[in-house]
Amino acid sequence: MGNPLLEAREARWARRLELARGLGAGGSLLSLTLRLPAPLRVGREGAGLGQGLYAALRRASIDAGLGPGRGEFRLSADGPEGYLELDVGLAEAKELALGFEEGHPWGELADLDAMGPGGSVLGRAELGRRPRSCLVCGAEAAACVAGRSHGLEEIRRAAEVLLGGPLGPPGTRAASGAAAPELTLGPRGPWAGAMGESSRAIGEAALRALVAEAAAEPKPGLVSPSSRGAHLDMDYGSFLASAAALAPWFETFARLGRGFGGREPDELLPSLRAAGLEAERDMLAATGGVNTHKGLIFSLGLLCAASGLLAGRGERLEAGACARMAARIVRGICERDFAGLAGREASTLSAGERLRLGSGLGGARAEAEGGFPSVVGASLPRLRAGLSAGLGRGEALVDALLVLFGQVEDSNVLARCGPEGLELLRSSSARALGLGGMATEAGREAVAAMNEEFAARRLSPGGCADLLALTAFLAELPG
């Protein structure tokens, strides 16, 4: 056939029929695509929008009492696509879809189809509903699409009005070297300082942090929208799928913290660990078994719980206090988890445990127990400074990542590339920052060179990436 878009659509249709065949008698399947022309649908803006809509749809399902369902989100050549299996009948699923398309602030940009067991479909016409109206002129949408009644720019403007911000012309970064406009996820308005105190708001901030970290680029050695970094087994789509699967869990962590009350904070850890294991299972199911966010489930889950706990006690929710509360929750964790390692057979130890024995490094546990010193003391101030100096969110995050490279003994790097890898991480980031980081041409060139070198050496600073997401999360809090 030769046309990747048309092939991707056929593959999606086949996937939908396959999922529908596997549905139980009372189940149904919703599928989400973007109601935008292909040039606006594919690429990073489309990916961010699709991800935001998919997460919102799952929340809408929970809010409607239909449960979180079982989901799958991915990026195809035709743009983002999400699937959601629900344990309710076709008519109920279609009502949820119609309610979302018509009621959610971004709903007009979503195209939701409902399918029952065996592939039966239920359209608006069968329910006696009017056909969807065009985003631009309000006439019958199908006729405008089939007749190409509106130009790309006209449709883009209509979408931007709806979003309250730029969709961004795909490819401008490559074409002009200028920063591509970024889509604000979550509530409209400024990104920094946006986090509210409800468990839901905390969970949403965590999801925003995950997506902001994944979308920032260039991140040397790490997965970003346009690069797999040093990874062969995962890409940006894996991270979005993982973020989608984890979204409800971060709210759960916040709720566990909020409901905890006035006992000693370290008594909260067992229930967080249990939830964390469930979240991990969902992550692996969403990514096909790839570990995208395991470390982050621990550390960001912890910060969500700490935020919830502070909010529940009526204390001021502020970045330093949140990190200190997280440290209190995991007090003694390194000693407990690493005790007894020395007496064990070398063959029974994990890579991380061997590393701990050999180097004395504690990785994510030690960082958490110390109250995230690399974040609170280094990357967070750098991110705030970059944002107030007028850098874009992506650029400011990359600078904060460079700061982390210079601070952190990243156990991912140590395990794969040894002390030489850590040295390269340190020296190259110091050089890029010395040249001005993402604020200068020379700095950006140095980061681009790091990107290539890290990929070639398969050097992946995944521990630093996790800390960057924590930085993005804490940046939403004052102080």
Next chain:
Amino acid sequence: MKAIKDSVAGSLESSDVLVTLRPSSEAAVSLQVESIVMKQYGRRITAVAEELVAATGLSGASLRIQDRGALECTLRARLETAIARATA
């Protein structure tokens, strides 16, 4: 070119079209068109299908087109694929 097996191309998603082709004992090609924009584009869809059937010399087939508002270039690509799959 005679259709020798069943074939399908496309999907029932918005802005796409599902083309289903079955071999038949009659020499002529029978055409069945459904569209959510039948009023505006039904005749155009039929004309495009007839044009492609003539151009490829397809015979001995029944052709069903379920259109969900596809662009003309999409319709053409789906028809070509279905015909290629049925005659290969």
